[in-house]
């Protein structure tokens with residue numbers, strides 16, 4: 001960065017101002033492990049959207065400016081800065097972790113017009129992002145880095161060799177391995193080097209940005225953005241979980257969900273009438289497949305007008321919801337941001353009257369097209385717009401709607417993308433689409449969460465497709481329009497593991513695939529791979545063959561039921577992990593490297609994962625396979641099905657006929673389980689089962705009413721268990737809720 005010599009410095013509490021010849025740079029010591037670096041090339045007083053409160057704590061640090069160099073030291077890290085803003089972060093053992101690259105980018109040769117034409121003629125995409133960015137920083141590649149995080153990006157667990165963009169994109173086409181962007185923008189990467197401590201980088205900039213992990217050159221990796229500041233947080237830790245903890249400390253953690261929301265959901269776009277929904281709900285019960293909701297996709301609305309109900313096809317308001325609730329079904333419906341441009345429709349009229357919709361530069365309300373035809377876009381960055389949107393949910397909640405699924409909030413548009421200069425706000429500040437695009441889904445989810453929380457008093461279920469870093473505080477996510485292909489089944493493992501390490505502990509994929517036709521084998525393997533997902537829903541698109549398990553015959557129904565039941569057995573464990581996640585940000589579904597980072601065999605394991613610390617899951621993700629290689633890390637692992645004890649630190653060949661999901665329990669662990677039910681609330685959970693692996697084992701368990709916020713006032717139990725010499729010892733770490741009648745030991 002050509003900003004000249006470092007001339008002087010000023011320290012003010014935890015903030016240090018560095019004056020270079022041409023620019024200022026600010027350093028902020030947030031904690032001993034987190035330093036913010038801000039080059040305000042756009043705006044000095046930028047208020048973060050991802051990080052909502054001041055997270056800095058009083059921290060001792062040393063600061064020196066000597067011979068033209070700055071050196072900032074906390075108890076965990078050292079940062080050296082020189083002229084032209086060259087800098088190096090060093091760990092406490094003196095190992096350089098991150099340092100600016102001093103050379104130029106090796107841009108590719110630009111295509112000649114002739115070559116472009118030729119490529120275009122055959123249908124190649126010749127759009128070429130081959131330029132230096134307005135905001136740009138290059139980091140030297142030491143060569144031993146592994147890159148994790150980045151949210152929902154496609155490809156493998158380790159992002160090495162890929163370039164990604166942060167620009168929320170509605171992609172109905174096949175999500176292939178090297179897709180630059182999908183629906184979510186989470187500019188956060190964790191870097192693990194073979195030497196030195198792991199670290200994280202969060203680039204807090206909502207404009208279109210780019211992250212290249214040595215795709216362009218093995219000499220460097222880089223971050224670039226079209227606008228905004230260079231504003232990043234460097235986070236250091238002894239191990240990867242520390243980085244996740246720090247990142248989630250900054251951007252927030254997923255709040256406790258209601259227990260039922262973690263159960264199974266069935267969906268299709270479209271179940272086109274009340275009769276369809278009722279039939280599917282009954283079939284779920286007839287087939288004894290546990291199920292919480294049959295979700296309402298866009299067809300339930302009157303002409304795709306949000307917050308309305310089509311009484312002709314979906315029966316009088318609230319009746320179907322009430323009827324199905326008698327059989328334990330909860331209602332969840334989709335809400336899109338696009339409001340139909342239609343005079344006389346309350347939502348449009350109110351929004352116009354209150355001046356709540358985004359405008360073009362001439363001051364006219366901006367119109368594009370989504371499901372209802374011409375549609376306008378609420379200006380969600382304004383609090384009053386969010387409050388209004390939130391309150392509108394009363395119309396649904398009063399009918400009994402309990403969960404809201406936010407879609408198309410990239411925002412999607414059918415008549416070409418929204419121009420970058422469409423006028424939006426962030427708070428009171430007028431800005432445009434180029435800044436708001438990546439946080440549009442974030443603000444919409446926030447509006448939905450806060451509205452539903454106020455209306456129902458319960459922990460809201462919000463599911464969103466588009467989001468930014470920090471949206472996990474308001475919403476669960478799903479990975480959008482995947483397809484019924486094996487590559488998408490395979491991809492769900494790295495995708496959900498990376499989402500989990502990027503703060504999104506409640507996440508899932510459309511089981512069976514959204515687009516394309518599923519088949520018995522694929523659906524069976526998918527329900528197995530998804531059995532521990534925190535958002536657990538089968539969903540598919542109009543025009544595809546039906547995707548409910550009974551469409552594929554009895555054998556598929558049996559396998560499907562087996563794994564939905566397995567999910568319900570481990571529901572208390574998943575719930576426990578989410579409780580822990582509130583404290584530490586630890587993901588539920590985690591790659592092996594997260595827990596075994598000293599073992600290089602785990603660094604690029606794309607096809608197996610851990611659920612918490614206790615369970616290792618190795619789904620079959622290859623068509624036709626009935627055996628697979630499984631890597632077991634150190635320790636002893638117990639095959640869940642055969643009870644065989646296997647030493648870790650080795651690859652094994654697991655038997656996996658179509659109805660078997662290879663899974664292993666860590667010896668020495670205690671895992672809480674419930675007997676499966678048809679839905680949460682069917683019976684009181686009065687018995688806890690403990691799966692005890694080994695002769696000596698330890699575990700904990702959290703219990704509350706699974707619904708509201710009383711746990712924050714102490715209405716919960718925290719148990720800790722020790723099993724030794726054939727006896728279970730239970731200690732109540734906290735007692736504030738009705739205890740189980742019985743705790744049963746199940747030995748494995």
Ligand code: GLC
Nearest residue numbers: 269297298334407465480481
């Ligand atoms: C989008 C969503 C999909 C939904 C459909 C209709 O494609 O990703 O889940 O079913 O819109 O609402």
